[in-house]
Amino acid sequence: MKMGPSVVILGSLVVIWAAFFSVVLVPTKTISQRPSEIWRPLTEREQRGRLLFIANGCTYCHSQYVRPQDWGEGASRIAQPGDYKDQEPHLLGSERTGPDLSQDGGEHPNDWHTAHFLNPRSTRPLSLMPRFEFLGKDDVQLLTDYVQSLGGRGADYRVARQQYWKKEAVAAYNKGPDYSINWLHSKVPDVWRNMPNPYPADEGALARGREVYQIFCVGCHGPVGDGKGMAAADLMPPPLDFTSLKGRLPEGKYIGGLMYYQVMNGIVGTAMPYFKKDLESAKIWDVSNFVAANFVGRTDYRTPPFGLDASYVTPPNPTLPYAPPKGQSGGP
Amino acid sequence: MRLLSDEEHSAARRYLVSGAAWMAMAVLGGLFSAIQLFSPDTLRNISFLEFGRVRPAHTNLVLFGFVGMMLMGAGIYIVPVMLRTRLHGERLANLSMWVYNAAMVVTAISLPLGYTQGREYAEAVFPAKALLLVALLLLLYVLTMTVLNRKENLLYVSVWYVVGGVLWTAAFFPLGNVMWHPTTGALAGTVDAIWLWFYGHNIFGLFLTPLAIAIAYYVMPRVAKAPLYSHTLSLIGFWTLLAFYTHIGTHHLIQAPVPTWLKTISIIDSVGMLVPVMTVLVNLWLTTKDSLGNFTRSVPGKFIFAGAVWYLLTCVQGPLQSLPSVQRYTHFNNWVVGHAHIAVLGFSGMIALGGLWYMLPQVSGRRVYSMNLANLQFWLVSIGLSGFFVVLTIAGLTQGAAWVNGETVYRALPLIAPYMGLRLASGILIIVGAYVGLYNVVMTLRRGEPIEP
Secondary structure (H helix, E strand, O other): OOHHHHHHHHHHHHHHHHHHHHHHHHHHOOOOOOOOOOOEEEEEEHHHHHHHHHOOOOHHHHOOOOOOOHHOHHHHHHHHOOOOOOOOOOOOOOOOOOOOOOOOOOOOOHHHHHHHHHOOHHHHHOOOOOOHHHHHHHHHHHHHHHHOOOOOOHHHHHHHHHHHHHHHHHHHHHOOOOHHHHHHHHOOOOOHHHOOOOOOOOOOHHHHHHHHHHHHHHHOOOOOOOOOOOOHHHHOOOOHHHHHHHOOOOHHHHOOOHHHHHHHHHHOOOOOOOOOOOHHHHHHHHHHHHHHHHOOOOOOOOOOOOOOOOOOOOOOOOOOOOOOOOOOOOOO | OOOOOOOOOOHHHHHHHHHHHHHHHHHHHHHHHHHHOOOEEEEEEEHHHHHHHHHHHHHHHHHHHHHHHHHHHHHHHHHHOOOOOOOOHHHHHHHHHHHHHHHHHHHHHHHOOOOOOOOOOOOOOHHHHHHHHHHHHHHHHHHHHHHHHHOOOOOHHHHHHHHHHHHHHHHHHHOOOOOOOOOOOOOOHHHHHHHHHHHHHHHHHHHHHHHHHHHHHHHHHHHHHOOOOOOHHHHHHHHHHHHHHHHHHHEEEEEEEOOOHHHHHHHHHHOOHOOOOOOOHHHHHHHHHHHHHHHHHHHHHHHHHHHHHHHHHHHHHHHHOOOHHHHHHOOOOOHHHHHHHHHHHHHHHHHHHHHHHHHHHHHHOOOOHHHHHHHHHHHHHHHHHHHHHHHHHHHHOOOOHHHHOOOHHHHHHHHHHHHHHHHHHHHHHHHHHHHHHHHEEEEHHHOEEEEEO
């Protein structure tokens, strides 16, 4: 084959054109532009927030599509083509150093976002996200509006729920600690509220709980559990002071199930997020024991009712009808 | 010095020197990015150094500034030499060089200030893109006229690749950047992602790769002092590169809501990429294998041989990681970042640097100021990049495995923290290499021993 100028130039252009036609033009003309059930147009403020999102390169760490394999991380809706109607440019992203944001709207209330944009480590202590203080509060609000829109109609529903419960939670907070703690407890179902922690608060469990606390909780609830973490100044209602639970526990004694429920599901309307995706069940029980033992002064592990001891529990529960062999130590 | 010099090889020289200068600029973007991924509060609240702003500055200046300009300089030296003529329009080529540099200056300033179009590798604002396109079209004209006015009838394979690289880039660049939408530079919806990744992967496939291969085809037989092994293999490599590479963009979107048939094509053609890669590498290997010693004695030869090895690694990895089962562990994490670095710095960047040290004496009339410094640069970049690649691959697999096991992105962050530190450390070697290289280039132009004609 003789490679003259016309073969090199015209021949290669034919190949490129054919490829461009088949893998770019054909999909462009055949992909449906119909909106999905959650799609809605952005408001003017959300559109401005989106431009800030682009300008500051948020897409390099935050993708905007839930992949089929993300099901294992707790995702419930895989991205649909119709979710992206009119989005110009697309912001699908190519890397995740932070979480996917495609369905993030309404997962947190606005004040959590303010605290998080100003100092991401105040709410997520290990975050690698830059601080966006330099944008100023107005732009941070625009960014928040945009993030709250992600997920379209589904997000609108979640945002409305945050706003409704925010009012209730602030009203309860303003009536003082007795009232607000009672209000918080009343939002946990009876079976959870009156449930002792089923896991031993042994040394290993407390160490695990301590690590979980440092990775997830310390930013808001503070190193001594008094609710005066770095993020607290931006949050309303402020994070719970765990020490204020002393003498205010359900039935005067229960805390394990109560905390488990609140950590797992979060407290909507407040900055308390849900941790069901981040923490498997044993870790939630451990951090509940850690908080109870360290900041409230007692854990309800070994508070009745309880069932059989688990086979790994050492030493065994002395109130159950068997005793350790003679000459060996027993009791908690 | 005249801006639009008519001196032979002046445009090639200025393109090469610009590439070395932009390398020194671009690595700073990498440095600031890497620092923030290790210690995010170190550069806190300096808006123009914020991660999301310096990362695109880094990628764009590396792709188009450092590697792009350096390869282009070597390319416009090779074409007239192989055609036994002068560049047909040295002044226009110089104009192209200035316009190209203007595009890079606009890019380097506007991205850190937050002026971006937000699509990966297509972030630069419209004026920068328009300037770059003008520079490409000027070069295309100059190269085409040089080919048409040649004194050597036969077109050597390097000439196909240089002319092809410039021609194809001029063709896909305005399409991929949707230049008829100057404000957003984008289309709407998932279609935009398909256009973007058609463009994004063609930057590697139709811009950097052909120019780098052209230089390897030019320099390696000369260092080996042996004729090119096979014309047939050259032909197969050239046409299959074009046929396969143009179809693979959607392999960036295997898990995204785009048509399945398109994903299938992209995966098949990604695996098909083994054909052009192996053809070119086998051809070069059979050309050089009997005189490998020459490559240990020639610093430019060493750079280019290393580039070929990185090419092998990149393009074995590439087809494998296009497979959905592999992507379960590699998608969205640092594995891909490692792959991108061995492709751009390992393959095309090392070959560009080899081209720089090989061509600089030819285009400046002076011997390289210090081959020891060039050798030092080779080892700094090689060791830095090797560390970088290993560390990011481990980090990526760690993230991938954590995610597959149901851990959230946040939970995986402490697992990769040590690797982000090691990545910063490896990157610093590359940065030092860039500055050693720039110093050597400047000293060659100023103090290099003149070559007797």
